[in-house]
Amino acid sequence: MTGLATLFPPPILFFALGFGAGAARADLSIPDALAKTLSLYLMVAIGLKGGAALATPGGAEGLWAALAVGLALSFLLPVPAFGLLRLGTGLDRDTAAAVSGHYGSVSVVTFAAASGILATRGVPAEGFMPAVLAAMETPAILSAILLARLGGGAGGPKLQGGKLAREVLLNGPVVLLLGSFLIGWITGPAGKAQLAPFTEALFPGALCLFLLEMGLMAVRQLRVGGGGLSARLILFALAMPLIGGAAGLAGGLLAGLSPGGVALMAVLGGSASYIAVPAAMRLALPLADPGVYVTLSVAVTFPFNILVGIPLWLRMAGT
Amino acid sequence: MTGLATLFPPPILFFALGFGAGAARADLSIPDALAKTLSLYLMVAIGLKGGAALATPGGAEGLWAALAVGLALSFLLPVPAFGLLRLGTGLDRDTAAAVSGHYGSVSVVTFAAASGILATRGVPAEGFMPAVLAAMETPAILSAILLARLGGGAGGPKLQGGKLAREVLLNGPVVLLLGSFLIGWITGPAGKAQLAPFTEALFPGALCLFLLEMGLMAVRQLRVGGGGLSARLILFALAMPLIGGAAGLAGGLLAGLSPGGVALMAVLGGSASYIAVPAAMRLALPLADPGVYVTLSVAVTFPFNILVGIPLWLRMAGT
Amino acid sequence: MTGLATLFPPPILFFALGFGAGAARADLSIPDALAKTLSLYLMVAIGLKGGAALATPGGAEGLWAALAVGLALSFLLPVPAFGLLRLGTGLDRDTAAAVSGHYGSVSVVTFAAASGILATRGVPAEGFMPAVLAAMETPAILSAILLARLGGGAGGPKLQGGKLAREVLLNGPVVLLLGSFLIGWITGPAGKAQLAPFTEALFPGALCLFLLEMGLMAVRQLRVGGGGLSARLILFALAMPLIGGAAGLAGGLLAGLSPGGVALMAVLGGSASYIAVPAAMRLALPLADPGVYVTLSVAVTFPFNILVGIPLWLRMAGT
Amino acid sequence: MTETALHARKRIEIVVEAKRADDVTELLDRLGATGWTVLPVAQGRGRQGIRQSGDLSGVLDNVLILCIGSAALAERVLAAREELLGARPAIVSVSECQVLRGERFG
Amino acid sequence: MTETALHARKRIEIVVEAKRADDVTELLDRLGATGWTVLPVAQGRGRQGIRQSGDLSGVLDNVLILCIGSAALAERVLAAREELLGARPAIVSVSECQVLRGERFG
Amino acid sequence: MTETALHARKRIEIVVEAKRADDVTELLDRLGATGWTVLPVAQGRGRQGIRQSGDLSGVLDNVLILCIGSAALAERVLAAREELLGARPAIVSVSECQVLRGERFG
C-alpha cells in the first residue's frame, strides 16, 4: 500500500478521479468560484512560502543563476515550439505563435503538485523556486508576440498598447505570486509562523480539491474544444513538455541546483500556462484561436504533466 | 453550560441560527458557490477518513454485513414510503414514487452532523460507515423507478437511457464519496497524516458553516415550495424518518455494529437525499413535481432529523 | 526586517498589494463569492471567539460599561457627521443622513484587522469586544433616519415598514455576529477547542486574502464611483474617522478598558460600515445616492483606516 | 402550417435593483402574470453612473426581470405605473413576441 | 446608408431547466442553428410555482437560451415542436430582430 | 390612455467576449448612450465552437450587453460599425421596443 501511495500521492489520485468522472460523464461539477479561489490560494501560499524561505539565512544562495536559467527558458522555448507547430502541424502563424507562448511560460498548479510531492517525500528544494516560477510567466509572452510579428503576422485589428502592456506585465498570477513572495520575504519567520496553518497545513488538501477540479475541467474542455484539434496538434502537446522538461533539467543542473530544485526546474520547463498567457494572447494576437491554445494547454499537456511529466522529472533529477 | 453544550453542539446551534434568521426574514444569505463547496468538502473529507479507517488493521471487520444492511434498507424503504404516500396523501403515482426514492436514499450532511457529534462525545463508530453511506445512495433510485413503472406510471416523455444511467450510477455524491474513500484507502495512514489538517481539523468549522446555510436554505425552500404541501404530506415527512430510522436501528443491531455504528445506521435510514436523488428523479420521472420532493426533503425532513432525529437515534443506540 | 514586519503586518501588506494591483489596473480579480464567504467567515470566527471569551471566568467584567459607550458612540457620531456634511459639503439632506449613518456604525473587517494585529503583538484585549461591535451596527441607522426626518427629508416613496425593520434589526452582520457570539458563549471552552482550527488557526490567512480583495474592491469602487465625489467629500471621509476614532478612544478610557480594548474601541469609532448600513439606507432613504455612501465608506475611509487609523489608534492607546 | 401555432404576446423587460426585485414580482403576481424570470446583471450604467455588482452590501446589484404575457397584462402593468415606479426600476420596456402554447401566458 | 447593413432575423428565446438545456441546444444544432447563447437564471415563477436557483441538486436551476437565426430556422424549430417540447421548456418565444453581418446567422 | 405613456426606442443586443466588453461599453458611452446593462453568459456556441465560461484565464467568458436608446443612437452605433467590430462581437442585433419615461433613453 505504501509503495502505491508513493507512486500515486493523493493529489494525483484526485486528478485521476476528476478526469475519470468527467470522462464517464458523471454528474459532478465544481463551482467556478471555487476553482478560482483555489488557484488564488495556491499562488498566495506558494509566494509566501518562497519569500519566507528567501528570508532565512543562506536562502538566496543560487538565486541569480536559477533566475537567469528560468528567464532564458521562458524566452527561448517558444522558438522550437513555434518551429514544430509551423512545420509539423500547419497551424496558422498567429495561433502557432500564441500556442508557443503557452509552452515557454509555466503552470502554477503543475508546480504546486510537484512541490507537494517533493514535500511528502521529504526531498528539499531551493526555497526561492516560486520566484523563478513568477519570472518565467512573462518572457514567453514577449517571444510569442515577436514570433507573430516577424514575417507579417499579428495583422488584423491594431494592438491596444495599454491594455496589452497590462496583461503582459501585470497579469494576475505574476502580481499575486510576486506580491505574496515579497510579503513573505518582508515578514520573514514571524509572518511565516502566523500564516503557516493557512499556507502550509491546508496546502495538501487544497491541492487535492483543485486537482479534482482540474481533472473535470480538462475533460470538459477536451469535449468542447477537442474536436478542433488534429492528431498532430495533440502529438505536439505531448512532445513539447518533454522538450521543455529536458531543457529545464539541463538548465537546473547548469544552475547548480539541488536534485529537488532540478526537478522543479524541469517541471517548470515542461509545463504550459493556462491562466496568464491565454489572457495576454487574446489581446496581443486576437486572430489566434483561443479554442486551440486553451484546449492544448488545459486538456492535453496539463494531464500529461500530472500523470507522466512530474514522475518522470522527479526520477530523472534523482530525487 | 457544559450540559447545554452537549445537548446542543455547535453545528446544531448554527442550523438553528440559520433557520431562525431565515424565519425572521433576516437579510442574511450565503453564496450558492459556498454551499456547493462545503458540500463537496464534506464528501471528500468523509470519504478520505472512511477509506483511511478501512486501511487500518482490522478496519474491515463487519463491513460486509453493514453494507448488506445498508443496501437492503435503501432498496426496501421506498416501499412503505410509497404505500403511505399513495394511501395517505393522495399524491400522484409519479411524484409518490419520486418522493419515496428520496427517503430510501441518504443525506450526507445529516450523516456528517451525526458523525461530528459522535466525535465530539468521543464515541467510536466503525470507520467504514462512509462506504455504507455511499452504497445507500443509489438502490433507492432504482426502487423508485420500479414503483413508478408497476401499474403504468412513468409515462409521458420517453426515458433517456444514457443520461438516466449516468445520473443513477454516476451521480456526483456517489462518485465523490467512493472516489475519496478509495483514495483514502490507497494512501492509508501516510495520506491521512498529510491531509488531516484539511479533512479533520477543519471539519467541525466547515460543518457549522454548512448547517448555517442549510438552515437558511430550508426556510427559503419552505417559503417558495411550502405552499404546495398538504398537512398530510408534511406529516409524512415527519413520520417517515422515524420509520426509516427505526429500521436502520434494527439493521445496525442485526449487523452487529458498535453503538456508534448503530446510531449512524439509524441516522442513515432516517435521512432523505436532497442532492443525488432529486437530480436522478428529474430525469427518470419527469412528470413528478420537483417542488414537492425537494421541499419535503430539504425543508421538512432535514430540519427534523437535525433537531429531533439525530439526538433520538444517538440515545436509542445507547451512545 | 522584524521592525518592518511589526509596522506592516501581513494583512496590511496584502491590502496594499490589492490596492496597488488595482491602481495599476493589473488583471487580478477575486470571485464575488469568495469575498462574501470571507466576510461571513470573519463574522462567525469573531463572534465565536468573543462568546467563548465571555464564558471564561471574569470574562464579563466591564462588559456593560463598554456596551453603553459603544451604543452611545453609534447613536451620536452621526450627528457631527451630518453637521459636517451639510455645512461643509453641500450634500443633499437624504444623502448626508445616509452617509452619517455609515460613520456611526462600524466595519467588521477593520475590527478584524486591528484584532489580528493586537494578537500578533501579544497585546490582550477584552474578549467581549465582538459584542460591542455587534451592538454598534444598528443605532447609527436609527440616527440617520431621524436626521433625515427632522426637517422634512425622507420624502419620496413611502417607507416600507416591514422590510425596513428587517434591514435595521435583522441585518445580516448583526444576526451572524450575535448568533455566533451566543453559540460561542453557550458552547464555551469545549466548543472553542473543537472549532479553534477553523476560527483561530485560519484567521490570519483568511484575513490576508480578504484584505487583498478589499484593496482591489476599494480601487474598483473608486474608479466607478469616485468621479461623483467632490474634494470636500473626500476630505470628510478622511477627517470623520479621526473624529470618530478620538471619540472611541475617549469612550474606551471612560469605560475603563485595557489598552487593547481602548484601541479597539477607537478603531470601532473611526470605522465606517459598508455591509449592514448601505443595505438599510437603500430602503430607509431611497432618495439618497448609494454611489456616494458606498464609495466613501469602501474606497476612501476603509483604506485610510487600514493604513493610518489602525496604527494611529494602537499607538495612541499605548499598546 | 406551423405559424398558426404561435400566439402574439408582450415581452415586458424591467431592470431594477436586486433589493427591490420582490416589489416588482409581487406586483406582477398581483396583476395576474402567469410567470416571470429573473436574470442576474453583472454591471450596468445609467443615471446613477456605473453600478458594479458584487459589493458586500448588495446595494449595487441589479437584476433583469422578464415577463411574457398578454396585451391585457401589459396594459395592467402600465396602468399600475405609479406603483411600479415606486420600486424605482431603471428600465421598463415592452416589445412584441410570439409564443408556443399561448394558453400558458394568460 | 447604414440601414442596408442590417438583415432581418428571428430571435428565439427558450426558458428551460438547466438539466435539460443540452437537449435544446442539441436540437438547435441539428436544425442548423449557427449558434446560441445560454444565460443563467436566478429565479423564476411559472406553473410549478417559484423556482429558486442554487439548491444543491441543481434541479431547480433554469437557463434562458437565446438563438438568433433565419426565418427558415425558426420554422424548423417550430416544426420540431414535439421534440422541443420533450425537453419541457417553460417558454418558447420568437421575435423579430435585425443583425449586422447576416451571413453569420444562416 | 396608457399607450401614450410608451415611447418607441431601439433595443441593441451585443454578445462579446468578457475581456472586450469595455471596448463596447466605452464606444456606447462615446456615442451618447444613456446607459447599458451587462448580463453574464454561461455558455455559447458560434463559429468558434462551444465557449464554456469559467476557464481560469477567463478568455472563454462572454457577456451580453443590452442597450436601449433612440433610433438616432442605433444609427450612430451602426455607423461606427468598423470600430464596433474591432471589439470582435459575435452578435450585434437591433430590435424594436417601447419604454416608459422616454426621456431617460436619449
Ligand SMILES: Nc1ncnc2c1ncn2[C@@H]1O[C@H](COP(=O)(O)O)[C@@H](O)[C@H]1O
Ligand atoms: N439605456 C439603458 N439601456 C440599458 N440598460 C440601462 C439603460 N439605462 C439604465 N440601464 C440599466 O439600469 C441600471 C440603473 O440605471 P440608473 O438608475 O439610471 O443608474 C443601470 O446600471 C443599467 O444596468
Ligand SMILES: Nc1ncnc2c1ncn2[C@@H]1O[C@H](COP(=O)(O)O)[C@@H](O)[C@H]1O
Ligand atoms: N410568463 C412567463 N414570463 C417569463 N418567464 C416565465 C413565464 N412563465 C414561466 N416562466 C419561466 O419558466 C420557468 C418554469 O416555468 P413553469 O414550468 O411554468 O413553472 C419559471 O420558473 C420562469 O423562470
Ligand SMILES: Nc1ncnc2c1ncn2[C@@H]1O[C@H](COP(=O)(O)O)[C@@H](O)[C@H]1O
Ligand atoms: N446565432 C447565434 N445566436 C445566439 N448566440 C450566438 C449566435 N452565434 C454566436 N452566438 C454567441 O456568440 C458567441 C461567440 O460566437 P463566435 O465568435 O461565432 O464563436 C457564442 O459563444 C454564442 O454565445
Ligand code: NA
Ligand atoms: Na514551460
Ligand code: NA
Ligand atoms: Na433514508
Ligand code: NA
Ligand atoms: Na464608526
